[in-house]
Amino acid sequence: MTQSNAAPDVAAGRLSDEEYARNFADLHPLLDPHEARVEADRCYFCHDAPCMQACPTSIDIPQFIRQISTGNPTGSAKTIYDQNILGGMCARVCPTETLCEQSCVREVAEGKPVKIGQLQRYATDHYMSTNDKTPYTRKAASSKRVAVVGAGPAGLACAHALAVEGHDIDLYDARAKAGGLNEFGIAAYKSVDNFAAREVDFILSIGGITLKAGQKLGTDIHLADLRSQYDAIFLSIGLGGVNDLGLENEAKDGVLNAVDYISELRQAKDLSSLPVGKRVVVIGGGMTAVDIAVQSRLLGAEDVTIAYRRGQDRMNASEYEQHLAQTNGVKILTWAQPKGLVAQNGHISGIELEKTRETGGALKGTGETVTLPADMVFKAVGQTLVPAVLNGSGPAPQIEKGRIVVDADRKTSLDDVWAGGDCVLGGEDLTVAAVEDGKIAAAAIHRALSA
Amino acid sequence: MADLRTNFVGIKSPNPFWLASAPPTDKAYNVVRAFQAGWGGVVWKTLGEDPPVVNVNGPRYGAIHGKDRHLIGFNNIELITDRPLEVNLQEIKQVKRDWKDRALVVSLMVPCEEKNWIDILKKVEDTEADGVELNFGCPHGMSERGMGSAVGQVPEYIEMVTRWCKQHTRMPVIVKLTPNITDIRKPAQAANAGGADAVSLINTINSIVGVDLDAMAPTPTIDGKGAHGGYCGPAVKPIALNMVAEIARDPVTHGLPISGIGGVTTWRDAAEFMALGAGTVQVCTAAMTYGFKVVQDMIEGLSDWMDSSGYTSIDQFVGKAVPNCSDWQHLNLNYIAKAKIDQDLCIKCGRCHIACEDTSHQAITSMFNGERHFEVIDEECVGCNLCVSVCPVENCITMEAMEAGSIDPRTGKKVDPTYANWTTHPNNPMAVTEAAE
Numbered sequence: 079m080t081q082s083n084a085a086p087d088v089a090a091g092r093l094s095d096e097e098y099a100r101n102f103a104d105l106h107p108l109l110d111p112h113e114a115r116v117e118a119d120r121c122y123f124c125h126d127a128p129c130m131q132a133c134p135t136s137i138d139i140p141q142f143i144r145q146i147s148t149g150n151p152t153g154s155a156k157t158i159y160d161q162n163i164l165g166g167m168c169a170r171v172c173p174t175e176t177l178c179e180q181s182c183v184r185e186v187a188e189g190k191p192v193k194i195g196q197l198q199r200y201a202t203d204h205y206m207s208t209n210d211k212t213p214y215t216r217k218a219a220s221s222k223r224v225a226v227v228g229a230g231p232a233g234l235a236c237a238h239a240l241a242v243e244g245h246d247i248d249l250y251d252a253r254a255k256a257g258g259l260n261e262f263g264i265a266a267y268k269s270v271d272n273f274a275a276r277e278v279d280f281i282l283s284i285g286g287i288t289l290k291a292g293q294k295l296g297t298d299i300h301l302a303d304l305r306s307q308y309d310a311i312f313l314s315i316g317l318g319g320v321n322d323l324g325l326e327n328e329a330k331d332g333v334l335n336a337v338d339y340i341s342e343l344r345q346a347k348d349l350s351s352l353p354v355g356k357r358v359v360v361i362g363g364g365m366t367a368v369d370i371a372v373q374s375r376l377l378g379a380e381d382v383t384i385a386y387r388r389g390q391d392r393m394n395a396s397e398y399e400q401h402l403a404q405t406n407g408v409k410i411l412t413w414a415q416p417k418g419l420v421a422q423n424g425h426i427s428g429i430e431l432e433k434t435r436e437t438g439g440a441l442k443g444t445g446e447t448v449t450l451p452a453d454m455v456f457k458a459v460g461q462t463l464v465p466a467v468l469n470g471s472g473p474a475p476q477i478e479k480g481r482i483v484v485d486a487d488r489k490t491s492l493d494d495v496w497a498g499g500d501c502v503l504g505g506e507d508l509t510v511a512a513v514e515d516g517k518i519a520a521a522a523i524h525r526a527l528s529a
Numbered sequence: 530m531a532d533l534r535t536n537f538v539g540i541k542s543p544n545p546f547w548l549a550s551a552p553p554t555d556k557a558y559n560v561v562r563a564f565q566a567g568w569g570g571v572v573w574k575t576l577g578e579d580p581p582v583v584n585v586n587g588p589r590y591g592a593i594h595g596k597d598r599h600l601i602g603f604n605n606i607e608l609i610t611d612r613p614l615e616v617n618l619q620e621i622k623q624v625k626r627d628w629k630d631r632a633l634v635v636s637l638m639v640p641c642e643e644k645n646w647i648d649i650l651k652k653v654e655d656t657e658a659d660g661v662e663l664n665f666g667c668p669h670g671m672s673e674r675g676m677g678s679a680v681g682q683v684p685e686y687i688e689m690v691t692r693w694c695k696q697h698t699r700m701p702v703i704v705k706l707t708p709n710i711t712d713i714r715k716p717a718q719a720a721n722a723g724g725a726d727a728v729s730l731i732n733t734i735n736s737i738v739g740v741d742l743d744a745m746a747p748t749p750t751i752d753g754k755g756a757h758g759g760y761c762g763p764a765v766k767p768i769a770l771n772m773v774a775e776i777a778r779d780p781v782t783h784g785l786p787i788s789g790i791g792g793v794t795t796w797r798d799a800a801e802f803m804a805l806g807a808g809t810v811q812v813c814t815a816a817m818t819y820g821f822k823v824v825q826d827m828i829e830g831l832s833d834w835m836d837s838s839g840y841t842s843i844d845q846f847v848g849k850a851v852p853n854c855s856d857w858q859h860l861n862l863n864y865i866a867k868a869k870i871d872q873d874l875c876i877k878c879g880r881c882h883i884a885c886e887d888t889s890h891q892a893i894t895s896m897f898n899g900e901r902h903f904e905v906i907d908e909e910c911v912g913c914n915l916c917v918s919v920c921p922v923e924n925c926i927t928m929e930a931m932e933a934g935s936i937d938p939r940t941g942k943k944v945d946p947t948y949a950n951w952t953t954h955p956n957n958p959m960a961v962t963e964a965a966e
Contacts, residue, residue: 112598115596115597116596116597118596119595119596119597122878122880122921123880124877124878124879124880125878125879125880125882125883125895126879126895126901127879128877128901147596183876183877183878184876186876186877187876187922
């Protein structure tokens with residue numbers, strides 16, 4: 079047992095300005111034109127390409143790569159945007175190693191897939207650096223009005239597609255800025271240079287979308303009112319709640335929700351103003367756990383451990399993300415679940431972890447414990463839908479397993495309400511899947527409004 | 530190690546790799562570096578009469594590149610040497626004196642007057658060079674002045690100048706041919722009739738290497754304008770191979786020594802030219818792309834291949850593929866091959882399927898039992914080799930000959946073991962009863 083009696087060491091400004099800049103630089107720098115052409119030339123332009131099948135938004139990958147190879151990056155970007163208007167962000171955050179690049183025939187043949195994600199970024203960055211607006215023009219005004227609630231990936235994709243069809247959109251978001259997790263979640267080194275906000279501007283440039291920020295569903299706006307004011311509603315409200323550990327001392331200083339801290343980090347003008355513990359323990363096994371663990375290290379934490387209750391192969395974070403954590407010096411402690419939080423003088427000082435074992439699919443504590451000293455403990459054990467925001471004077475959409483139930487068209491149990499993104503049942507918890515939800519719902523809403 | 534020494538029309542060199550008449554052989558400095566690197570011989574860049582020509586002062590070269598800037602084709606508008614004749618002659622003399630074991634041939638181009646040729650031949654003889662090569666090939670600049678390919682395109686001129694040269698020099702005369710003609714056999718026959726000791730080919734092909742779409746001008750662009758140049762490099766090799774084979778097969782010129790030129794980049798390229806009848810090869814673009822060191826693997830690679838193939842000297846395989854160069858009408862129409870896909874090697878890219886489906890014979894599946902699966906449909910396969918050509922995996926698709934006596938599922942007919950060609954085919958209005966080979 080290595081319990082520390084020292085005062086908690088939580089401090090800002092652990093690094094020099096250069097170190098912050100270096101640590102939070104672009105994870106994958108943009109390919110230069112020659113690199114892009116050479117990489118594009120590796121694509122075999124497969125028939126009925128497996129990569130395209132693997133893309134949740136069905137981007138015509140061989141086509142956009144061929145367009146890079148022929149010296150037509152603008153056309154390439156349009157091919158991407160035709161299926162995924164958030165192609166720029168998806169190029170940065172998609173777990174390509176388990177999607178398109180996993181099914182690339184060159185991955186199968188030689189273990190070296192075409193770098194589809196980086197090529198997609200090359201094309202979309204080229205487009206955004208040479209154009210002010212999306213490549214689409216709106217059709218004639220339909221005089222139909224749609225409320226999109228939540229300006230994350232699903233809401234943005236839905237709003238853009240409906241705007242193209244000539245409908246007028248009010249895009250609500252609880253936060254002061256649009257973008258959702260693109261702006262407030264995901265790791266900073268995946269979206270440098272204010273990309274999330276620039277992409278929002280790019281999408282809104284289509285026209286016909288009025289952003290109404292700082293309007294929280296259930297507080298400032300209500301579903302029943304929206305239904306009476308609009309022809310259709312799209313809910314893309316994400317998961318507003320976070321799971322607790324259910325342990326004593328959870329409210330003590332130094333115990334934080336990972337998503338809150340990441341949100342603060344993403345909005346920080348000066349990273350050196352962010353206090354971070356010298357010793358950090360992260361509870362969880364998903365992308366958020368990796369994001370907070372790696373960023374803690376990059377902010378100067380000396381000792382960062384991810385504690386996950388099952389084996390590494392069961393972590394929701396992709397293998398690539400796990401490697402990223404480990405190459406950044408994060409320890410991944412598996413088969414360990416939180417048992418108790420140790421606090422001193424109102425501040426967390428350590429976490430007691432119990433070893434676990436899985437028997438017959440059930441996870442059980444073995445009774446063996448270890449206590450890690452910790453100046454900060456981050457909770458990254460999942461987020462939840464807050465169903466209360468859907469309640470009000472009128473009926474709420476059907477909820478199951480804590481998520482909104484939708485059909486194949488992303489329609490809820492309410493006739494004029496569609497939903498997509500993380501808040502719906504059966505979602506994949508991926509940006510690209512949220513975009514596809516928004517796209518499908520927009521097509522269904524347009525059909526309904528045109529009927 | 531195989532013996533790579535060559536004796537080409539009496540000109541000896543330690544290996545068959547010569548540098549072609551071009552910028553790499555324009556002066557002693559370059560030629561000495563080439564000999565130090567191991568080149569067997571050089572053809573000195575074409576000499577003309579004084580005053581020397583001038584070159585453009587803008588770009589002379591243009592190129593076709595692969596995606597990784599791999600040079601595929603090369604174009605030039607450079608003229609013959611732009612240095613004074615006397616300087617070149619002195620250097621040639623000194624280099625030959627210093628490098629007696631290497632071949633040193635001098636390329637020549639002067640106006641089509643007997644006296645002009647007599648004069649320059651005399652000067653070259655004084656250098657003790659091993660031979661001369663008559664440049665009837667350059668397709669740009671010089672041809673506008675009635676020289677180069679302007680001569681090479683008129684067989685009568687070729688014969689006339691060749692005859693003058695043979696009359697007025699004891700040196701071997703090699704005639705360099707232009708490919709910018711319709712039938713390469715005619716100029717070769719003319720050179721032969723004029724008494725040429727050998728021909729060398731091909732010179733460069735008339736070309737515009739590209740168009741600058743902003744300037745709306747051909748590239749390379751000189752002050753807004755471009756002129757056609759001469760194309761060479763790996764891209765022209767198939768054209769050169771055919772022309773070499775045409776001359777080697779022609780009854781009139783069969784046995785006339787050939788120095789093969791055109792895109793030779795590797796030892797294998799050289800071996801292919803030699804198999805079609807070239808006694809030596811001449812290289813330019815490969816050297817201009819990579820430097821003189823490329824000759825080292827040309828020498829070693831050719832030697833290793835000869836060892837592994839059981840050849841101990843060059844003569845044993847020069848021209849060995851010529852008897853197998855045939856005409857279409859003599860190909861065996863009873864030979865039937867089908868494509869076969871090795872499923873273990875297949876990476877399921879589907880290129881064979883879409884190429885066959887869209888552009889050929891609908892003979893490759895894309896799905897089988899609901900699975901992505903590419904398999905040849907023998908009932909439809911005509912054995913065209915398109916799938917083999919587009920498959921990104923080497924040896925994944927092969928052409929397999931059908932056994933005589935088996936049934937071709939496409940036609941339902943038995944594979945006939947006998948040889949039969951178009952000359953006897955019933956669909957041929959000119960058919961004869963017995964096949965002519």
